[in-house]
Amino acid sequence: MAIQDAPRSTELTGLAMAPAKAATPKPARRLPVQKDWPSWAIIAVQVLILVGIIAGWEAAARAGMVDAFFWSQPSAIWKTLIIFFTEGDAWVDIGFTFRSTILGFIFGTTAGSLIGLSFWWSRNYAAVAQPYIICFESMPKLALAPLIILVFGLGLTSKVVIAFALTVVVSTLTTFAGVKALDPDGEKLFYSLGASRWQVFRKLVMPSCVPWIISVLRVNIGLALTGAIVGEFISSQHGLGRTIFYAGSTYEISLVWVAVFVLSTLAVIMYAVVSWLENVLRKGTRQ
Amino acid sequence: MPVKVQLDRIGMAFATPGGTFRAVAPLDLAIETGRFVSLVGPSGCGKSTLFNVIAGLLQPTEGRVLIDDEDATGTIGRVGYMLQKDLLLPWRTVLDNVILGMEIQGKPLKQARERALPLLRKYGLAGFEHLYPNSLSGGMRQRAALLRTLLFDTDVILLDEPFGALDAQTKSQMQEWLMQLWSDFRKTVVFVTHDVDEAIYLSDEIHVMGTRPGRILETIQIPIARPRPRAVTLSPDFTAIKERCLQLLTADRPALEAA
Ligand SMILES: Nc1ncnc2c1ncn2[C@@H]1O[C@H](COP(=O)(O)OP(=O)(O)OP(=O)(O)O)[C@@H](O)[C@H]1O
Ligand SMILES: [Mg+2]
Numbered sequence: 001m002a003i004q005d006a007p008r009s010t011e012l013t014g015l016a017m018a019p020a021k022a023a024t025p026k027p028a029r030r031l032p033v034q035k036d037w038p039s040w041a042i043i044a045v046q047v048l049i050l051v052g053i054i055a056g057w058e059a060a061a062r063a064g065m066v067d068a069f070f071w072s073q074p075s076a077i078w079k080t081l082i083i084f085f086t087e088g089d090a091w092v093d094i095g096f097t098f099r100s101t102i103l104g105f106i107f108g109t110t111a112g113s114l115i116g117l118s119f120w121w122s123r124n125y126a127a128v129a130q131p132y133i134i135c136f137e138s139m140p141k142l143a144l145a146p147l148i149i150l151v152f153g154l155g156l157t158s159k160v161v162i163a164f165a166l167t168v169v170v171s172t173l174t175t176f177a178g179v180k181a182l183d184p185d186g187e188k189l190f191y192s193l194g195a196s197r198w199q200v201f202r203k204l205v206m207p208s209c210v211p212w213i214i215s216v217l218r219v220n221i222g223l224a225l226t227g228a229i230v231g232e233f234i235s236s237q238h239g240l241g242r243t244i245f246y247a248g249s250t251y252e253i254s255l256v257w258v259a260v261f262v263l264s265t266l267a268v269i270m271y272a273v274v275s276w277l278e279n280v281l282r283k284g285t286r287q
Numbered sequence: 288m289p290v291k292v293q294l295d296r297i298g299m300a301f302a303t304p305g306g307t308f309r310a311v312a313p314l315d316l317a318i319e320t321g322r323f324v325s326l327v328g329p330s331g332c333g334k335s336t337l338f339n340v341i342a343g344l345l346q347p348t349e350g351r352v353l354i355d356d357e358d359a360t361g362t363i364g365r366v367g368y369m370l371q372k373d374l375l376l377p378w379r380t381v382l383d384n385v386i387l388g389m390e391i392q393g394k395p396l397k398q399a400r401e402r403a404l405p406l407l408r409k410y411g412l413a414g415f416e417h418l419y420p421n422s423l424s425g426g427m428r429q430r431a432a433l434l435r436t437l438l439f440d441t442d443v444i445l446l447d448e449p450f451g452a453l454d455a456q457t458k459s460q461m462q463e464w465l466m467q468l469w470s471d472f473r474k475t476v477v478f479v480t481h482d483v484d485e486a487i488y489l490s491d492e493i494h495v496m497g498t499r500p501g502r503i504l505e506t507i508q509i510p511i512a513r514p515r516p517r518a519v520t521l522s523p524d525f526t527a528i529k530e531r532c533l534q535l536l537t538a539d540r541p542a543l544e545a546a
Contacts, residue, residue, distance in 0.1 A: 189374045192342045193388045193439055194364020203391075207378045284378075 072253040080254035096238035097228055098266060100156055104163020105224035112171020113213045120179045120205050133172055141165045142230050149235050163227030167220040178212030214281055217274045225267055288319040291475045292443055297350035299336050310336050312500040313349055318477060323469060325478045325486035325493045333501025334479045338445045342368040367444035373432035375420035381431050382416045388439025403438055410434060411464060426457040443475045462489060483532045487525060495532055497539035504535050
């Protein structure tokens with residue numbers, strides 16, 4: 001470009017005093033406008049895509065383009081789904097996975113937030129603890145899962161502990177980041193009003209950290225679910241993770257899909273609850 | 288008039304990576320009860336540092352702070368202090384922000400709100416009581432922050448550049464408003480500003496400060512009668528004082544800038 005332009009610019013130097021009009025007019029560029037579709041149209045397209053995928057999968061499996069042995073097919077999955085809910089103990093498995101996820105999520109998030117907040121109380125304590133937390137953060141915690149199962153047994157507890165281990169560190173670090181981001185002038189204001197440390201903590205530090213705590217909730221749902229399922233993969237008597245593991249090892253691919261769909265539904269429900277919780281907390285603290 | 292706040296050889300040095308930094312040379316300052324006193328000086332001359340010392344948030348390297356002739360060095364909660372930022376808590380309504388001081392002092396919430404509500408209405412925040420700070424304009428936020436400072440019932444209030452970030456129009460409105468508050472509440476006010484006009488218009492007395500290290504260059508009395516109409520800023524008395532202030536401030540500029 002620059003080379004091509006060069007002769008023209010030398011030409012122009014002779015005309016340096018010529019009015020600006022001589023230059024090529026700049027095309028008028030407008031702000032790009034994007035027209036929003038109505039929400040029904042969005043939903044219709046979404047449904048269409050889903051139907052397309054299912055129909056395509058089914059057709060491809062019937063035509064032999066997809067190996068139904070490895071990939072299964074929608075009609076078979078549907079049948080398995082009905083059997084799963086009517087004949088097996090689906091609700092026991094769902095309840096098991098759900099409970100370990102929720103408990104791990106609640107304990108992990110709460111403990112992590114409290115630990116993170118506690119660092120506000122003493123800079124020395126925070127400085128001492130920091131390398132340990134970072135170390136625990138970088139450790140692949142799932143690698144500890146077999147050990148946790150050995151220690152805590154095959155039941156619910158070990159799954160809760162794995163989910164806890166995954167969620168607690170993220171919560172701790174994020175809440176601690178919130179504590180570090182506190183404006184020291186805010187503390188000054190409180191102390192100038194004669195506040196005690198506890199008052200500063202209650203009325204300034206805690207509410208200031210709420211947005212940080214909220215920001216981890218979604219991540220933690222995913223982590224807690226992962227923890228619970230990996231625990232069930234390793235060793236368990238119940239749970240959707242166990243269902244997937246056994247179905248996979250006995251080539252019941254339809255059942256794998258059914259369990260995966262049920263898990264996704266579970267995750268979506270938990271996300272919805274967390275979103276609602278976020279709103280409540282946000283309103284409570286007006287962020 | 289009795290002396291309300293007295294700084295007795297107050298000095299402040301900070302330990303920095305490059306050695307100790309002398310922010311405030313030992314200085315004396317006496318502020319009489321009920322007066323409006325301004326500190327004017329270039330950025331970095333230690334105005335905020337002095338305020339932090341008076342409010343007990345910073346232990347001075349040397350010297351004592353006396354409030355009502357009592358040693359108040361390093362004791363908090365004795366003076367109302369409005370910091371350079373408004374620091375309104377975003378999760379509290381204006382009303383609940385304003386009662387923060389009373390709340391911390393242990394006054395029941397209901398009583399505190401009952402006390403604050405009529406004042407909010409009287410002093411220009413009617414209709415904003417139950418809104419959150421993020422929906423307020425800059426001027427309104429400063430009003431709320433100032434009322435919070437006033438409602439923390441202390442005889443002395445320290446205002447650190449409360450109108451520094453406002454446009455000229457809003458600023459002069461706020462100055463009138465502050466004068467009204469001051470004559471209603473009758474407190475001892477120490478006011479920090481960069482704006483010489485503002486200092487002269489508002490104060491009974493100005494301490495012009497110099498930098499490196501922070502010290503008081505001269506104390507100037509403002510004998511202009513109150514209430515002061517705006518036009519007073521054009522009077523010869525006012526202009527003379529302003530000239531003197533500017534002279535002091537210019538002369539104090541470090542050689543680096545003068546060159
Ligand atoms: N904690 C600290 N550590 C080291 N130096 C400090 C500290 N606090 C303030 N200072 C220094 O002390 C000097 C005075 O600061 P101070 O904030 O009191 O100035 P100021 O007069 O309020 O300025 P401004 O008008 O800009 O607000 C500055 O040079 C500043 O860099
Ligand atoms: Mg300052």
